[in-house]
Amino acid sequence: GDSVTQTEGLVTLTEGLPVMLNCTYQTIYSNPFLFWYVQHLNESPRLLLKSFTDNKRTEHQGFHATLHKSSSSFHLQKSSAQLSDSALYYCALAGGYKVVFGSGTRLLVSP
Amino acid sequence: GALVYQYPRRTICKSGTSMRMECQAVGFQATSVAWYRQSPQKTFELIALSTVNSAIKYEQNFTQEKFPISHPNLSFSSMTVLNAYLEDRGLYLCGAWDRENSDYTFGSGTRLLVI
Numbered sequence: 001g002d003s004v005t006q007t008e009g010l011v012t013l014t015e016g017l018p019v020m021l022n023c024t025y026q027t028i029y030s031n032p033f034l035f036w037y038v039q040h041l042n043e044s045p046r047l048l049l050k051s052f053t054d055n056k057r058t059e060h061q062g063f064h065a066t067l068h069k070s071s072s073s074f075h076l077q078k079s080s081a082q083l084s085d086s087a088l089y090y091c092a093l094a095g096g097y098k099v100v101f102g103s104g105t106r107l108l109v110s111p
Numbered sequence: 112g113a114l115v116y117q118y119p120r121r122t123i124c125k126s127g128t129s130m131r132m133e134c135q136a137v138g139f140q141a142t143s144v145a146w147y148r149q150s151p152q153k154t155f156e157l158i159a160l161s162t163v164n165s166a167i168k169y170e171q172n173f174t175q176e177k178f179p180i181s182h183p184n185l186s187f188s189s190m191t192v193l194n195a196y197l198e199d200r201g202l203y204l205c206g207a208w209d210r211e212n213s214d215y216t217f218g219s220g221t222r223l224l225v226i
Contacts, residue, residue, distance in 0.1 A: 033215060044202065044220035045155075052213065090154065094215045097143035097162070097208045101155040 002027045006091045006102035013109050019063075019078040021105050023091030026072065033094035034067050034074040039104075040087045048089075049076070081109045113139040113209040117218025124195050124225055131191040132221040134205035139216075141207035144188040146180065150201040158203075161188055192223065200225045 006023045013019060025034065033052045037045035051058045051067040051074065058065055063078045074091060086109045091102040116135040124130045134144060146158040159169040161182040169175060182188040188207075192199050205218040 033213075035215070042222075044204065045217070047217075050214075092155075094208070098145040098157055098160050099147070099155075099206055099215060100157070101147075103154045 002100045004102035007105045010106045013081045021076040023074045029095035035092040037090045115218040121222045129193045133189040134218045136186045139209040140185040144207045147204045
């Protein structure tokens with residue numbers, strides 16, 4: 001079945017450093033949708049980025065990701081981390097009317 | 112644009128009682144609605160996928176007897192958590208595929224606390 005693998009556990013960064021959260025996937029669908037969601041404490045997840053176009057960079061709120069079907073990847077990046085970026089990040093794959101989520105990566109940005 | 116309204120946002124129920132949550136799709140036809148659960152400190156698990164005029168498909172570890180779902184039309188779906196216990200607490204999300212706009216939209220979530 002479909003699956004999503006993302007950077008495990010906790011990623012700690014100092015403010016100002018670049019962010020890179022990895023996401024790879026497996027799917028039977030040739031045109032999957034890939035998403036990044038951000039979830040702050042006690043809140044519902046909020047859509048950060050989405051893409052279904054191969055090799056096209058998508059950007060939002062300083063974050064960017066490019067779907068690479070050749071490597072089945074959709075890594076999340078940001079050039080400079082901010083304190084407010086501290087949150088839980090989920091990579092997710094949509095195919096066949098349902099979404100499969102990765103296990104989540106907690107990003108902690110410190111001063 | 113496509114929106115999914117989910118309610119209630121937060122609910123508390125006594126152990127052994129049941130609670131129902133609802134999702135309303137606005138601006139698109141929700142042919143298929145999926146329900147997910149995020150237990151504390153965990154990721155989102157698919158509970159079931161419901162398609163209008165088709166049988167509801169439950170994932171392993173989730174059953175219709177515990178999580179009955181109703182999906183009577185292209186804009187509404189509800190799910191009930193029967194006999195809720197501590198292990199049922201968490202955030203429940205509904206999500207639907209907007210075929211016309213090639214987009215997937217989630218509801219705002221229902222946070223269930225069992226006491």
